[in-house]
Amino acid sequence: xxxxxxxxxxxxxxxxxxxxxxxxxxxxxxxxxxxxxxxxxxxxxxxxxxxxxxxxxxxxxxxxxxxxxxxxxxxxxxxxxxxxxxxxxxxxxxxxxxxxxxxxxxxxxxxxxxxxxxxxxxxxxxxxxxxxxxxxxxxxxxxxxxxxxxxxxxxxxxxxxxxxxxxxxxxxxxxxxxxxxxxxxxxxxxxxxxxxxxxxxxxxxxxxxxxxxxxxxxxxxxxxxxxxxxxxxxxxxxxxxxxxxxxxxxxxxx
Amino acid sequence: xxxxxxxxxxxxxxxxxxxxxxxxxxxxxxxxxxxxxxxxxxxxxxxxxxxxxxxxxxxxxxxxxxxxxxxxxxxxxxxxxxxxxxxxxxxxxxxxxxxxxxxxxxxxxxxxxxxxxxxxxxxxxxxxxxxxxxxxxxxxxxxxxxxxxxxxxxxxxxxxxxxxxxxxxxxxxxxxxxxxxxxxxxxxxxxxxxxxxxxxxxxxxxxxxxxxxxxxxxxxxxxxxxxxxxxxxxxxxxxxxxxxxxxxxxxxxxxxxxxxxxxxxxxxxxxxxxxxxxxxxxxxxxxxxxxxxxxxxxxxxxxxxxxxxxxxxxxxxxxxxxxxxxxxxxx
Numbered sequence: 403x404x405x406x407x408x409x410x411x412x413x414x415x416x417x418x419x420x421x422x423x424x425x426x427x428x429x430x431x432x433x434x435x436x437x438x439x440x441x442x443x444x445x446x447x448x449x450x451x452x453x454x455x456x457x458x459x460x461x462x463x464x465x466x467x468x469x470x471x472x473x474x475x476x477x478x479x480x481x482x483x484x485x486x487x488x489x490x491x492x493x494x495x496x497x498x499x500x501x502x503x504x505x506x507x508x509x510x511x512x513x514x515x516x517x518x519x520x521x522x523x524x525x526x527x528x529x530x531x532x533x534x535x536x537x538x539x540x541x542x543x544x545x546x547x548x549x550x551x552x553x554x555x556x557x558x559x560x561x562x563x564x565x566x567x568x569x570x571x572x573x574x575x576x577x578x579x580x581x582x583x584x585x586x587x588x589x590x591x592x593x594x595x596x597x598x599x600x601x602x603x604x605x606x607x608x609x610x611x612x613x614x615x616x617x618x619x620x621x622x623x624x625x626x627x628x629x630x631x632x633x634x635x636x637x638x639x640x641x642x643x644x645x646x647x648x649x650x651x652x653x654x655x656x
Numbered sequence: 657x658x659x660x661x662x663x664x665x666x667x668x669x670x671x672x673x674x675x676x677x678x679x680x681x682x683x684x685x686x687x688x689x690x691x692x693x694x695x696x697x698x699x700x701x702x703x704x705x706x707x708x709x710x711x712x713x714x715x716x717x718x719x720x721x722x723x724x725x726x727x728x729x730x731x732x733x734x735x736x737x738x739x740x741x742x743x744x745x746x747x748x749x750x751x752x753x754x755x756x757x758x759x760x761x762x763x764x765x766x767x768x769x770x771x772x773x774x775x776x777x778x779x780x781x782x783x784x785x786x787x788x789x790x791x792x793x794x795x796x797x798x799x800x801x802x803x804x805x806x807x808x809x810x811x812x813x814x815x816x817x818x819x820x821x822x823x824x825x826x827x828x829x830x831x832x833x834x835x836x837x838x839x840x841x842x843x844x845x846x847x848x849x850x851x852x853x854x855x856x857x858x859x860x861x862x863x864x865x866x867x868x869x870x871x872x873x874x875x876x877x878x879x880x881x882x883x884x885x886x887x888x889x890x891x892x893x894x895x896x897x898x899x900x901x902x903x904x905x906x907x908x909x910x911x912x913x914x915x916x917x918x919x920x921x922x923x924x925x926x927x928x929x930x931x932x933x934x935x936x937x938x939x940x941x942x943x944x945x946x947x948x949x950x951x952x953x954x955x956x957x958x959x960x961x962x963x964x965x966x967x968x969x970x971x972x973x974x975x976x977x978x979x980x981x982x983x984x985x986x987x
Binding site: 494 | 659851853866871873874931
């Protein structure tokens with residue numbers, strides 16, 4: 403494994419008396435794709451929110467590039483270089499494709515000292531990014547509410563590919579995509595990883611995990627139930643880890 | 657459907673209120689004697705300046721997905737503060753500053769500060785303490801009006817200092833300066849909303865607050881600024897109101913809130929947030945003013961005004977729903 407980009411050390415999260423995460427420890431290397439699997443309610447989304455600054459952990463610590471790391475807001479996580487694609491899409495459907503692509507990072511030019519949106523420059527960037535990813539959207543100036551679910555997800559995926567950063571978290575990114583688009587999405591993930599960016603992908607679809615991941619981490623009932631290299635395990639073994647019938651040799655359980 | 661007809665239709669839908677305004681003006685000009693005069697049109701613009709300015713602040717907050725019911729009372733309080741300090745009769749203290757023009761910036765600053773402070777108070781409770789904007793600003797609507805009654809003792813201030821009054825009397829191209837101030841506000845805030853990151857962020861926050869938060873936009877900061885702006889703009893409306901009435905009474909501006917709401921909704925701003933533009937709101941304000949003028953000219957009892965405004969708001973909401981269905985067909 404390459405040098406670790408993000409290390410989670412015994413991260414817990416309680417909601418009142420409910421322990422959503424009972425102590426998660428694993429790490430992600432640079433350029434590594436980790437598939438995070440687990441049944442509904444296992445705590446995958448909670449974990450993603452903790453890394454991306456949406457939630458604060460109850461205890462435990464994280465190291466990002468070797469330094470103590472805690473994102474108190476998504477803005478802080480972004481500043482550190484962590485991009486997130488959420489399960490429920492994070493698009494503003496009331497504005498156009500360009501505005502969504504640049505959400506919070508608009509290109510501006512100064513007019514009399516006042517920052518003014520540079521629409522033309524932004525549109526050029528978006529059309530280039532979408533074209534290179536092979537995504538077809540009729541007009542970049544249509545509001546996102548008029549676009550299909552697949553087109554919306556494509557915008558989000560292209561957004562993270564464009565902005566890159568150092569670590570990308572994907573929470574079920576392909577839920578609304580067709581076969582061809584999913585294949586393209588998986589290619590995008592490999593492409594992003596090959597640039598040295600760490601990728602964590604949450605998915606329910608075993609086939610996708612095995613197609614794209616270097617390592618598979620299984621979470622069950624708030625703990626890591628398995629952490630294995632993809633080429634050292636099989637879908638059946640992973641399913642057993644998810645459901646709790648851990649087999650000997652499936653990997654170290656914590 | 658070709659792209660061009662689609663774009664034309666989108667354009668028509670986006671600017672529907674302007675077409676309505678033109679339509680109404682043409683119909684009134686044809687059927688109401690004496691309606692078609694420059695003086696009447698100037699009067700329509702002049703009469704809508706206070707309401708127009710107030711609607712800007714209200715629209716900002718509604719576009720950002722919240723609500724500010726307190727704008728009317730805030731305007732009244734600002735007007736009363738200016739009235740008490742700079743009026744020479746009634747409860748006015750008749751404060752004199754030298755040189756006289758100094759009273760203009762001082763009174764304006766006073767009005768903006770009073771408004772801004774109440775806006776900050778609203779914003780803090782809504783955004784930081786996470787209370788419902790509807791309830792918080794309803795409370796402000798009540799207590800701020802109460803404050804007006806308390807500081808005025810129910811009495812009024814008259815004879816505003818001439819240096820301030822000057823803005824209501826001096827005309828430029830047929831319109832008093834107060835009307836130009838309202839127009840300038842619309843231009844400035846329309847540009848802010850359409851062309852700056854701040855305006856873009858407000859629209860996006862109104863559309864999907866979670867998404868903007870995740871994208872790293874400082875949602876709370878932007879929302880508090882929106883509330884402060886709404887308060888300060890309401891303060892400005894109060895300043896204009898004091899000039900217009902040359903003083904302030906305890907019940908100054910009662911009912912303006914509902915007209916502002918009507919204008920904002922007619923102007924195409926969705927109460928759900930995230931939808932609407934300020935030029936549209938201005939058209940909405942002018943539309944209301946045009947209808948008021950028609951009612952006056954026809955000699956209908958003024959009591960009808962409220963019924964017509966109410967029906968207009970209903971029509972605007974229905975129209976909004978209708979536009980939504982057309983848009984969905986287009987997509």
